[in-house]
Amino acid sequence: MSQRQQSFDVPTRDGMPVLGLGTWENDDPAQCAESVTTALETGYRHVDTAQIYGNEAAVGDGIAAADVDRDDVFLATKVWIDQLAPEDVIASTRESLEKLGTEYVDLLYVHWPAGAYDPAETLPAFAELRDDGLVDRIGVSNFEPEHLDAATDALGESPFANQVEMHPLLRQEELREYADANDVELVAYSPLARGKILDDPTVGGIAEKHDVSAAQVSLAWLREKGVTAIPKATGEEHIADNWASLGLDLDDEDVEEIDTIGRTDRQLNPDFGPDW
Helix, strand or coil: CCHHHCCCCCCEECCEECECEECCCCCCHHHHHHHHHHHHHHCCCEEECCHHHCCHHHHHHHHHHCCCCHHHCEEEEEECHHHCCHHHHHHHHHHHHHHHCCCCEEEEEECCCCCCCCHHHHHHHHHHHHHCCCEEEEEEECCCHHHHHHHHHHHCCCCCEEEEECECCECCHHHHHHHHHHCCEEEEECCCHHHHHHHCHHHHHHHHHHCCCHHHHHHHHHHHCCCEECCECCCHHHHHHHHHHHHCCCCHHHHHHHHCCCCCCCCCCCCCCCCC
16 A cells, blocks of 8 residues: 555544644645645645745645545644734735635634734734634744743633644754643644754664654654644655654654754744744
């Protein structure tokens, strides 16, 4: 049986599939649409995009072309930092929905706590979109605990999810503890450390032990930590390999070995980012 033919019941956390397709830097429209269609027909039911990616229309085309009902897809997008004033949140999200070809998104994120972001002004606009049925859940991205506290105060509830860079080389222990204590889902972008995970000897050794790829080990480790992963993949081979991670169960020894890698290799750190 080929990887693409493997069938798995995708675990969910509060209705969100724990493995999704990331689309950052997938900016060729035809390729992006094809990747989304391939992923959905492989079995994925979670697709992640953002306004700044410039591919929302292609993502929407890919969803429309797949033999999968829109309501069966958990679709997320993010509002960019220059669109976080209340009126811009509303207008830009409506534009995103039009590009995506959908009446709603399952999860709308604040992309960064930067630019026009003001929790007391920005987040009520997100809540208004939710009240109007255009957004099902409110999320944030690249938030540290202090940002999460302020967002919770502004919303009167914890955000549903915080999307951050996370992988065995950046384990995010503090944010995982915060998420567990405050009922916030963690979603990992760059879960393969932009390819660097493939060269780590510890991960490689565990991959050899299980006769799987290093990518699968990283994704399985995140799943063991209760974290949703959205690896970017464009070609069918990588989409299928990431999908096959659902069939990998790491043992306690594997997890402990990864937890002792001891590296802190952040791959994305823009000037406007938080003081990590």
